[in-house]
Amino acid sequence: MKSYLYQNPSRATWAEDYSFLNNDIKNEEGLGIKKSYLKVSDLNIYIGKAHILKNVNLEIPDKKITCIIGPSGCGKSTLLKTFNRLIDDTEGIRYEGSILVDDTDIFDKKTEITDIRKKMGLLSQRPCPLPMSIYDNIAFGCKMHGERNRKKLNQIVEQQLKAVGLWEEVKNRLNAPASKLSIGQQQRLCLARGLAVEPEFILADEATSALDPISSKHIEELFVKLKQDYTIILVTHTLRQALRIADHVIFMYLGEVIEAGPADEVFNNPKQELTQKYLEGAFS
């Protein structure tokens, strides 16, 4: 059995190890579902003098839920925000290495940052609806990308609200302020808003940590449903959440990827002592 340590770029890549999944993907491609590709090579990130991410090498499996776990401050969120380059605005940020998204290096000067971000739906820790009506929250992104047709917009709003199971709850008050929704509904709205611009990936940064248990469960179930069409990358503090929904797990510690692989493998048979200790709750 090959190792799933992705620190060393010379090791086998995910794709080689999971050729059986590739077959699935090929089948899906046959059905017209686009394959998403995200590969991180030798990524180093510095903020000022601090070395935040150290020599990260990863591949994110397509149409799966990948959970990034690790103790606070290990760089999980930084890694996630690097994928859509939201960390660009951080003072003193410096990158090395590359992240390929569908064969485009996101750090390449020619790459348009808005295109990258459009591909990556973001769900933040606290629900953050836009200061607009429920309808406009969903339509905003589409309008921004040039969709003006009212009928089409109505269709998208309905479709995305249905996708997150919010349609029945809000269909009679689409013009009400989004801030009037409950926090769990707001988070689902934010998810729908992200889906409306047709991303390939969903990046979720502890997306359930501010929610009540029932809303959390709702979001988790949505992720499981949405992985048919999207590649989901989830940063989570809750090991139990990762256990419940992860297909693939990345364990990080102090800015390094310690272990990565299929969830079963990492949880039941961790290769690294550190992973084992973390899973046993020796530190958090």
Place this chain on the structure above:
Amino acid sequence: MRLKFIEEKIAKGLMVVASLAVFAFVVNIIYTIFRRGFPALNWEMISQIPAGGYYNGGGGGILNAIVGSLYIVLGSTFLGLLISIPVVFYLNVYLKKDSKLAYVARLAFDVLFGIPSIVYGAFAFTIMIYLGMHTSLGGGILVITLLVIPIFIRSMDEVAQQLPKDLLDSTYALGATKLETIKVVLRQIAPGIATATLLSVGRAIGDAAGVMFTAGFTDSIPTSLNQPAATLPLSVFFQLSSPNADVQDRAYSAALILIFIVLIISVLGRLITNHFSKHKI
């Protein structure tokens, strides 16, 4: 334990006294203006421009000053918003939190905030001479715009600095450029824009020193930007300067009209604010 409750009572008492003192001042001012101004107030004052010898007790009204003040307030508020919104947007969306430029700019606006309007008047007057303008409505709008810009920027900036980072990030994550976030930012800071506008209108309509050299004073209503314009504060000033007690009473009527205009604008402002801030997160 007892001492704590005594402290509580004393502190609360002091707060009540302070609040009542402020309230008493306001009531006193309004009462004085009402007592002297209301009897002299009539339709002729609001609907007519000064007839010959108005300042010596002749007929007519102060429509020239009402219209002049409204022109100047509307013009400067519009221009002020037009200039301030991009500045606030730039400071808060484009510049990083610890940007030196933002620091220097904010310091500069604080200083401008404290400059008396007569200095703005003198400054604008030199610009007007340089441009070959004479005292005019345009000049008045120019100087009052300069006067209100720091108010606009500082009070909107206070609100804009509280913009949640997550909100901007969420907008960027949809593929928005910085410019495209403006719709989100404006909606989020709408209450700040409304407060800033109210403060600016109050300052603009009440300013006498700035417009003295720049807008001038006239008994007619300006029909173009090149003509001089009367303003309510100067109208109050000229009427108060009269030795004639009746004309002095009219000054109080003019002040009453001024307060009434401010009141209307404030109420409208509140209504508009409530409408726009219902979406605020």
